[in-house]
Amino acid sequence: MSAPPAEPPPELLYLPDGGDVGPPRAPGQAVLPGPWGFSSKRCPEEMVDVQGRFCVDRYESALVDAEQGRELSPFYHPGRMQSQREYGKWQKARLESESVASREMAVPAPPSWQLKEDFAPKAVVKPGALPNGYVSGDAAAKACENAGKRLCTQEEWVTACRGEKNRKFPYGDRYEQGRCNVFRESHPALVLHGNPSINHLDPRLLKVTANGKPLLRKTGETPDCKSEWGSDAIFDMVGNLDEWVDDAKGRFSGGFFSRSTREGCDSSVTAHPRSYYDYSLGVRCCK
Numbered sequence: 001m002s003a004p005p006a007e008p009p010p011e012l013l014y015l016p017d018g019g020d021v022g023p024p025r026a027p028g029q030a031v032l033p034g035p036w037g038f039s040s041k042r043c044p045e046e047m048v049d050v051q052g053r054f055c056v057d058r059y060e061s062a063l064v065d066a067e068q069g070r071e072l073s074p075f076y077h078p079g080r081m082q083s084q085r086e087y088g089k090w091q092k093a094r095l096e097s098e099s100v101a102s103r104e105m106a107v108p109a110p111p112s113w114q115l116k117e118d119f120a121p122k123a124v125v126k127p128g129a130l131p132n133g134y135v136s137g138d139a140a141a142k143a144c145e146n147a148g149k150r151l152c153t154q155e156e157w158v159t160a161c162r163g164e165k166n167r168k169f170p171y172g173d174r175y176e177q178g179r180c181n182v183f184r185e186s187h188p189a190l191v192l193h194g195n196p197s198i199n200h201l202d203p204r205l206l207k208v209t210a211n212g213k214p215l216l217r218k219t220g221e222t223p224d225c226k227s228e229w230g231s232d233a234i235f236d237m238v239g240n241l242d243e244w245v246d247d248a249k250g251r252f253s254g255g256f257f258s259r260s261t262r263e264g265c266d267s268s269v270t271a272h273p274r275s276y277y278d279y280s281l282g283v284r285c286c287k
Contacts, residue, residue: 046125047287048160048232054286056152056160059219059235060131060243061123061283066146069122073110074132075203077277078121078139083110086201093202102192105204122146123283127220131241131282133206137252137274140244140283149285151246154268156286157253161237161265163227169264170227170238180225180264181217182239186210187258188279196258200278215257216240227265238264241282249273256280 043055050056063072076083090107097103113119121135123143135143141151152160167173170180177183187196188208199205206216217240225240226233237243242252242259250273255261259280 044287048229048234050156050160050229051164054152054156056156056234056286057123057125057149057284058232059125059127059129059284060241061125061143061285062129062219063121063132063135063143063283064124065119066122067119070111070113072114072119072121072132073108073203074130075108075134075206075279076110076114077134077136077201078119078132078143080114080116080118082134083114086203087115090202090204097193099193102204105192105207108203108207120146123149123285125219125285127218129219130206130216131219133216133241133279133282134201134203134277135244135281135283136277137244137247137250139277140281141246141274143283144285147285149287151244152284152286154245154247154251154253157237157243157245157284158265160229160234160286161227161254163233164229168266170225170234175262175264178224179222180239181222181236181257182255183260183262184210184215184257186215188215200280202279205279217257237284238267242269242280243282243284244274247274250276252281 043049046058047055048058063078064070072078076086087110094102094107121139121143144150163170169175188205189199190196191208192202192204193199208215220235222236225238226235227237238254239257242256243254244252251268251270253268255267261267
């Protein structure tokens with residue numbers, strides 16, 4: 001009588017240890033620094049795969065000039081004429097201000113080439129960067145286009161923000177003060193000008209601090225504000241800067257550091273056209 005057939009060997013499962021970030025990678029596939037750095041094969045390394053449908057930038061964008069990669073000042077609109085106008089205006093306005101805080105804070109100088117040369121903005125994504133504010137919807141769309149990407153639709157933006165557990169906030173369904181950089185204790189225009197509703201193109205607004213800490217944070221500096229997708233996450237979709245989405249009439253979402261909102265991923269503003277910009281408006285791209 002013949003022996004029974006041997007049992008097949010057990011299937012080996014991949015169990016990542018504490019030093020791994022996500023499943024095994026293809027040779028040469030890059031991993032960004034930090035615990036949420038794994039990039040799926042279908043998305044660029046700086047983007048996060050959402051439902052296998054689209055890719056979203058992991059962080060809010062810094063801007064460079066598309067031709068040479070030179071960094072643009074985060075404190076000015078990404079255009080030569082606008083940079084010239086605001087830099088000149090606020091150097092003079094500072095000296096004439098009735099506010100002590102305004103007179104004492106220097107006006108940041110953009111790179112000299114930003115004042116002299118025409119250029120096109122390009123969105124770049126990396127941890128530890130100060131994201132650009134003062135971005136119009138039109139400039140945001142162009143910056144994404146020059147990076148080979150596009151603005152997210154509102155549906156894509158909300159889906160990405162809510163994470164794979166479909167929660168109102170990146171971290172859960174109930175608002176928790178301090179988890180995201182929103183609803184902060186101070187407003188930069190109130191600090192500099194005594195009125196939160198004026199002078200929103202002042203290039204110093206994103207340099208204002210509260211209790212010794214900056215109101216605008218660098219990318220990845222609010223680690224609890226992450227929208228999780230598998231072994232990866234998208235940071236700061238709520239707070240830090242409002243982010244333009246693809247809407248012909250103009251729409252931005254998520255809130256910025258001083259916006260008094262507890263709406264989380266549902267926060268959206270439609271009061272301004274795509275040509276509008278101020279200190280609180282930034283860029284995040286989809287693909």
